Amino acid sequence: MSDHPTATPAGAPPGERPAVRSAVPHGDDRRARVRRWKVSWRRRETRAAYLFLSPWIFGFVVLTAGPMIASLVLSFTNYDGIGPTSGVGLQNYQQLFEDPQVATSLSNTLLFTVLRVPLCMAVALALAMLLLRVGRAAGFFRTVFYLPVMTPSVAVGILFLLLFNGNVGLINEVLGLFGIPGPSWTTDGDWVKPGLVLTTSWALGGTVVIYFAALRNVPRDLYEAAELDGAGRWASFRHVTLPQISGALFFTLIVNTIASLQTFDEAYTAFFGTANAQTYSHEAALFYVVYLFQQAFQFMHMGYASALSWLLFALIGLITLVQVKVSKRFVYYEGDVR
Structure with missing residues (x-):
């Protein structure tokens, strides 16, 4: 008990202790x-x-x-890149449906995409599965497969003319060794797009690397369980490998589709950028972005070229949306409950 009495504030009832403010916050x-x-x-x-x-x-x-x-x-103007700009409303977009070259270039581009994308994905998946079997040498071959990606696209276009020349091209020379007459890859309209597909498909190293990483992440116990159930190689590939790497397949499907729809460099270099370009079949090699480039920088129709670019943007968006909607039935992600 303290010897010092506590002072009572004035006006406080006798005997009541004053409130002491704590130094510790409430x-x-x-x-x-x-x-x-x-x-x-x-x-x-x-x-x-x-x-x-x-x-x-x-x-x-x-x-x-x-x-x-x-x-x-x-896209709503008539602009030539130099002179004044004047508005034309929807005239450029109306011209898109009346221009026969738009339909031709779109059909060429879509056909090229349909041919190239499945081929690239199938070959890349086959190469990635081979990489799984080479063991420590996988790093070396992975680099070898990726090197073509570093090749400039202009060089690839020139390489196309050298390899697929109908008279002295290496491809036809090899086919001749087996008694197969080679087609006129650069002048025959029916073979222009297949030749470009083969030329551009060699740079698929990026897709190979993605598939290789996806295949290495497939749990081995799933293959062991499938083998115990009596599944063969094809059944294991179909029911184990493909579902487990479906996310990578879906990603590369979208990326390769967009890249194919925007194909420009190889086709322009091979068929429109050479000194003897008039000797080649322009109609079969007229891809959409090539025609867009011509309208913008050759004919200086900047307004019309802008409308062309927005049509391509809408087309890519629509195709991607369809792919995303369809993928919900086929793409499996870890943690999904089906």
Whole structure:
């Protein structure tokens, strides 16, 4: 018991002890301080995130979103790249349905895509499965398969003319060794697109690497369970391998489809950028982006070319949407409950 009496404040009832303010903050005060500290920390993290993302945001706005908006505006104008701009409303879009070259270039591009995408995926999957069997040499062959991706597309276009020349091309020379008469790859309209498909399909190293990584992640116990159930190689491939790598297949399907719809370099270099370009069949090699390039930079119809680009954008978006919708029935992701 203290020897010093506690002073009673004036006006307080006799014998009542005064309230002593604690130096330790109450629970509500502590929670408020923690809450303020968390908010401050989140704000600092957000500012840091935007700081690191700012180069990408600047590039996207200036180099992607800005030109897209500008091309959308130009698609409603009659602009030649030099003179003044005059609005034409929907005239450019109406011309798309009246221009026979648009239908021709679209049909060439779609046929090329239908031929190239399944071929690239099938060959890449076969090569990836072979990589699984070579053991430690997989790294070397993976590099070898990827090297063609580094080849400039202009060089690939020139290589097409050298390999697929109807008279002295290497492909026809090899076919002649087996008694097979080679076609006129560069002048026969029926063989122009198959030749370009074969030429552009050799640069599939990126797809091979993706499939190889997906195949290595397939659990081995699934194959053991399938083998115990009496499944052969084909059944294991169909019911184990394909479902387990369906996500990678779906990704490469979309990427290769978009790339094929935007094919330009090889076709333009081989058929439109050479000194003797007039000797080749332009009609069969007139892909959509080639025709877009001609309208924009050869004929200086910038407004019409902008409308062409937005038609291609809509077409790619529609095809991708269909692929996404269809994929829900065939693509398996880990953790899915079917």
